[in-house]
Amino acid sequence: MVDIRSVHKSFGSLEVLKGIDLSVRAGEVTVVLGPSGSGKSTLLRTINHLEKVDRGAISVDGVLVGYRRSGNRLYELPEREVLRRRTRIGFVFQNFNLFPHLTVLDNVIEAPVSALKRPRGEAVEAARRLLERVGLADKADAYPRQLSGGQQQRVAIARALALEPGLLLFDEPTSALDPELVGEVLDVIRDLALQGRTMIVVTHEIGFAREVADTVVFMDDGRIVEQGPPTEVLERPREERTRLFLSKVL
Ligand code: ADP
Numbered sequence: 001m002v003d004i005r006s007v008h009k010s011f012g013s014l015e016v017l018k019g020i021d022l023s024v025r026a027g028e029v030t031v032v033l034g035p036s037g038s039g040k041s042t043l044l045r046t047i048n049h050l051e052k053v054d055r056g057a058i059s060v061d062g063v064l065v066g067y068r069r070s071g072n073r074l075y076e077l078p079e080r081e082v083l084r085r086r087t088r089i090g091f092v093f094q095n096f097n098l099f100p101h102l103t104v105l106d107n108v109i110e111a112p113v114s115a116l117k118r119p120r121g122e123a124v125e126a127a128r129r130l131l132e133r134v135g136l137a138d139k140a141d142a143y144p145r146q147l148s149g150g151q152q153q154r155v156a157i158a159r160a161l162a163l164e165p166g167l168l169l170f171d172e173p174t175s176a177l178d179p180e181l182v183g184e185v186l187d188v189i190r191d192l193a194l195q196g197r198t199m200i201v202v203t204h205e206i207g208f209a210r211e212v213a214d215t216v217v218f219m220d221d222g223r224i225v226e227q228g229p230p231t232e233v234l235e236r237p238r239e240e241r242t243r244l245f246l247s248k249v250l
């Protein structure tokens with residue numbers, strides 16, 4: 001479903017991704033761990049067309065990210081097409097990124113109505129079902145500021161799902177939450193995993209990774225240091241850097 005080949009990315013003279021190779025199969029959950037600054041967010045952003053890669057290639061569902069192929073040649077995508085493709089991938093941010101001036105319901109229907117041109121009534125119906133699924137049916141008319149962080153993040157997940165994406169990306173979805181609110185958000189993400197959603201989750205929640213991940217990837221300094229099933233990477237890491245990191249977060 002996601003195929004990342006030899007991806008390099010620099011910001012000025014700072015090389016942030018130093019040759020990333022990663023494959024994610026449909027229906028699998030990949031958890032990405034790694035210290036701050038190791039390039040995890042940048043990696044997610046390249047998958048979602050939010051950053052261009054300097055070298056290498058990423059394809060999602062067999063389609064190259066950022067490019068269109070014509071015969072043997074590749075052409076950079078126009079911005080409109082980038083935006084359209086971005087709607088096929090759900091992205092959940094650390095800081096929720098809800099529209100503060102819109103109600104919960106309007107946050108969830110915004111993209112389906114404006115980007116996918118869904119009829120409003122249809123979008124509202126779908127949004128209400130999604131809000132029910134994340135346990136917030138009674139908050140449809142509230143504004144983000146009236147909700148707890150955990151509730152806001154669950155709205156953000158409903159909003160991502162409203163685009164019916166084939167792929168979901170989570171960038172430290174619980175890092176901005178008070179500890180007592182982490183569980184309710186992880187529960188929602190776990191449910192999605194059990195439904196067979198394809199997702200890549202950047203998180204420091206090792207317990208969640210152990211329970212939900214099909215593959216755990218450990219990144220450090222712009223590289224994938226090791227990857228494998230959680231029983232290997234978390235219980236019997238081969239690399240010293242992985243061991244050191246795990247001893248700090250556990
Ligand atoms: P992580 O998510 O693992 O903490 P990031 O991908 O956010 O790491 O960042 C990796 C490195 O790239 C950091 O040193 C960060 O400061 C730098 N970086 C990220 N985005 C930008 C940007 N837009 N411009 C310049 N440097 C950036």
Ligand code: MG
Nearest residue numbers: 040041042171
């Ligand atoms: Mg990050």
